Amino acid sequence: MQHAVKALLFAFAFAACATAPPGPSAPGDGPSPPQPVAPTPATEAGPPLVVQIVDVGQGDGIVIISPTGKSIIIDAGDRGRDKAMVEQLVADGITAIDLAIITHPHADHIGGMQKTLAQVPARTFLDPGFDYSSGIYARLLEHLEASGTKVLIARRGRKIDIGGGASLLILAPDEPLLRGTRSDANSNSVVLRLDYGATSMLFTGDSEAPTENRLLSDPDTLTADVLKVAHHGSEHSTQDDFLAAVRPTLAVISCGLDNKFGHPSPPTLEKLARAGVDVLRTDESGTITLTSDATRWSAAVAKGDPPRRRVEVGEAPRPPPAARRLPRDAATRDADPTTVSAVGYRLDINTATVEQLQAVEGVGPAKAAAIVAYRDEHGPFRSMHDVLATPGVGPKTLRGIAERFAVVAPPEAADEDVP
Ligand SMILES: [Zn+2]
Numbered sequence: 217m218q219h220a221v222k223a224l225l226f227a228f229a230f231a232a233c234a235t236a237p238p239g240p241s242a243p244g245d246g247p248s249p250p251q252p253v254a255p256t257p258a259t260e261a262g263p264p265l266v267v268q269i270v271d272v273g274q275g276d277g278i279v280i281i282s283p284t285g286k287s288i289i290i291d292a293g294d295r296g297r298d299k300a301m302v303e304q305l306v307a308d309g310i311t312a313i314d315l316a317i318i319t320h321p322h323a324d325h326i327g328g329m330q331k332t333l334a335q336v337p338a339r340t341f342l343d344p345g346f347d348y349s350s351g352i353y354a355r356l357l358e359h360l361e362a363s364g365t366k367v368l369i370a371r372r373g374r375k376i377d378i379g380g381g382a383s384l385l386i387l388a389p390d391e392p393l394l395r396g397t398r399s400d401a402n403s404n405s406v407v408l409r410l411d412y413g414a415t416s417m418l419f420t421g422d423s424e425a426p427t428e429n430r431l432l433s434d435p436d437t438l439t440a441d442v443l444k445v446a447h448h449g450s451e452h453s454t455q456d457d458f459l460a461a462v463r464p465t466l467a468v469i470s471c472g473l474d475n476k477f478g479h480p481s482p483p484t485l486e487k488l489a490r491a492g493v494d495v496l497r498t499d500e501s502g503t504i505t506l507t508s509d510a511t512r513w514s515a516a517v518a519k520g521d522p523p524r525r526r527v528e529v530g531e532a533p534r535p536p537p538a539a540r541r542l543p544r545d546a547a548t549r550d551a552d553p554t555t556v557s558a559v560g561y562r563l564d565i566n567t568a569t570v571e572q573l574q575a576v577e578g579v580g581p582a583k584a585a586a587i588v589a590y591r592d593e594h595g596p597f598r599s600m601h602d603v604l605a606t607p608g609v610g611p612k613t614l615r616g617i618a619e620r621f622a623v624v625a626p627p628e629a630a631d632e633d634v635p
Pocket residue numbers: 275276322324325422447448
């Protein structure tokens with residue numbers, strides 16, 4: 217690792233909150249019947265899963281290395297912060313990223329992405345699919361198109377296997393996208409839960425109260441040991457009831473020293489303190505490295521003083537929460553991974569009619585007809601990214617189409633796995 221990690225500062229006891237297996241038994245909608253109490257097999261320690269909250273100043277830049285060595289990044293800092301990201305990736309020995317994710321298109325999250333991917337290319341890219349006009353975002357999408365990177369749109373329910381039993385579950389955004397909020401770009405941030413054995417972490421982007429309120433309709437999906445605090449600790453996120461649903465042991469805040477926004481906000485820090493949650497901040501500690509062995513997390517920081525409160529290994533774990541209910545779509549998919557019958561509310565792009573397509577804003581009759589003609593000539597689209605091969609269809613049009621259409625039954629059901 218690039219940073220001289222200052223020894224393992226503390227480790228904290230895991231909470232067995234991820235033991236409900238995301239399997240066929242996961243119920244769908246409605247209240248679940250009482251389950252017989254069966255002995256839960258103890259999770260055994262496995263190879264490490266590493267999460268690095270990279271010190272990118274004011275912004276977010278996160279590297280995840282799965283137990284089998286798959287590499288994922290979530291955001292890449294602001295303009296000029298690609299250096300910190302690339303240095304971290306190089307120090308980790310990563311020469312190609314399996315999955316690059318942007319939570320939302322604001323500059324402090326994607327400003328460093330294009331240059332990062334130019335140096336360490338990504339095989340797959342996950343985008344929030346929220347229409348946003350900025351030069352940085354447009355250039356990033358052009359780069360992805362030119363480099364032939366497969367682009368997926370994040371929607372609630374999709375589960376991504378990252379190897380070794382670890383997975384990422386997309387909890388937001390969901391259809392219909394949130395509109396008319398204080399910041400629709402923030403509110404439609406990609407929210408992900410990382411699960412590995414009995415350990416879990418929640419990644420929130422810059423999601424705000426409207427996102428949290430929607431997520432709270434299924435609070436059991438939110439429980440996690442570690443919380444990446446939303447929006448750099450701003451006052452617009454991390455409501456008390458959201459924090460009560462997540463029930464983290466540790467919170468990490470990514471923010472720049474003396475940033476002009478006053479992040480993290482004192483009220484957010486007070487809420488975390490009241491809830492008894494330990495806090496690590498990149499402005500104080502530099503890059504934060506969290507490691508899970510599937511039974512517990514340990515944390516290390518690049519600089520600064522140890523956290524005030526020390527949480528020792530062996531601290532009594534929190535009481536186990538109610539069984540976790542998976543979003544409907546994930547449950548459907550997990551039941552039979554070979555059958556993908558529906559993707560959220562979206563229609564199959566491979567059976568879409570000209571009339572259905574031209575109902576999308578920005579797709580007139582000509583583009584709609586061109587897409588259907590291209591499909592008829594070349595066969596079914598294998599991914600939504602392939603729609604870009606249609607003459608006249610660019611990334612912006614595609615994002616509009618991807619809000620309503622998906623490849624429902626792809627030739628290979630490979631979308632769920634990081635290559
Ligand atoms: Zn931000």
